[in-house]
Amino acid sequence: MFRRNRGAEAARSAEALRLDGVTKVYGSAENAVIALDGVSLSLPAGTFTAVMGPSGSGKSTLLQCAAGLDRPDSGIVTVDGEEVTGAGEAGLAKFRRRRIGFIFQQYNLLPTLTVEQNTTLPLKLAGRRIDRGRTREVLTHVGLGDRLGHRPDELSGGQQQRVAIARALVTEPSVIFADEPTGALDTRSARSVLGLLQESVRFHGRTVVMVTHDPVAASYADSVLFLADGRLAGEMNAPTVDAVAERLAHLGDDVRVGA
Ligand SMILES: Nc1ncnc2c1ncn2[C@@H]1O[C@H](COP(=O)(O)OP(=O)(O)O)[C@@H](O)[C@H]1O
Numbered sequence: 001m002f003r004r005n006r007g008a009e010a011a012r013s014a015e016a017l018r019l020d021g022v023t024k025v026y027g028s029a030e031n032a033v034i035a036l037d038g039v040s041l042s043l044p045a046g047t048f049t050a051v052m053g054p055s056g057s058g059k060s061t062l063l064q065c066a067a068g069l070d071r072p073d074s075g076i077v078t079v080d081g082e083e084v085t086g087a088g089e090a091g092l093a094k095f096r097r098r099r100i101g102f103i104f105q106q107y108n109l110l111p112t113l114t115v116e117q118n119t120t121l122p123l124k125l126a127g128r129r130i131d132r133g134r135t136r137e138v139l140t141h142v143g144l145g146d147r148l149g150h151r152p153d154e155l156s157g158g159q160q161q162r163v164a165i166a167r168a169l170v171t172e173p174s175v176i177f178a179d180e181p182t183g184a185l186d187t188r189s190a191r192s193v194l195g196l197l198q199e200s201v202r203f204h205g206r207t208v209v210m211v212t213h214d215p216v217a218a219s220y221a222d223s224v225l226f227l228a229d230g231r232l233a234g235e236m237n238a239p240t241v242d243a244v245a246e247r248l249a250h251l252g253d254d255v256r257v258g259a
């Protein structure tokens with residue numbers, strides 16, 4: 001469908017993320033909430049997937065469990081062929097640093113660190129070598145080559161989110177998860193962030209999973225997974241803005257019909 005470089009082509013057949021019967025329950029007894037109810041999915045490496053669904057449908061929980069930031073109550077999560085679930089705390093932290101990039105709606109940059117220091121923090125935490133030339137290359141790529149010494153509060157929201165993208169890219173993770181990465185941005189900044197995510201998939205072979213409520217954002221992805229009440233409620237390949245909006249409008253209907 002897209003032109004890819006040879007590395008991306010080779011990686012395409014591999015499975016970047018797999019969930020088997022993942023269930024997550026918050027609370028207990030009478031106030032238990034089933035946030036994820038037996039979700040199974042498989043995403044090939046080198047793909048851009050959007051996750052959509054009503055508020056409270058389990059999108060963030062899905063990302064947190066898939067990224068090893070939270071633990072499912074049952075089921076198996078596999079990243080790049082390696083089982084995430086079952087690892088101990090230390091193993092999990094190490095795994096996240098090596099294999100996972102995470103982009104949050106509110107950027108989550110450290111205010112006292114410069115753009116360059118924020119970007120290289122995951123490498124530092126993982127005890128990996130910091131290649132300043134490579135860091136600068138990544139920051140130039142996201143349009144911040146002239147902001148290396150700035151602090152986050154000297155940047156716009158869009159620029160801060162591009163630092164977060166650089167921070168996610170610099171470790172060359174197996175999967176980048178983004179939870180509403182454009183939720184706090186104006187239209188123009190949102191477009192630039194989405195363009196960067198799309199580019200990282202198409203030209204650099206990364207795998208991106210992005211939660212969004214915005215059909216325009218979802219249209220940048222290769223496919224959309226719809227969630228409702230903690231369950232997968234449909235999938236759409238080559239999503240267009242109109243087709244996504246239409247599906248979202250009827251998502252509740254689908255679930256009722258399917259129930
Ligand atoms: N830490 C938590 N404690 C209790 N309930 C939670 C917690 N996190 C999420 N939930 C509940 O789990 C369900 C799914 O939440 P979430 O994954 O945040 O949905 P979404 O991101 O789609 O809005 C919701 O009913 C929410 O209230």
Ligand SMILES: [Mg+2]
Nearest residue numbers: 059060061179
């Ligand atoms: Mg959420």
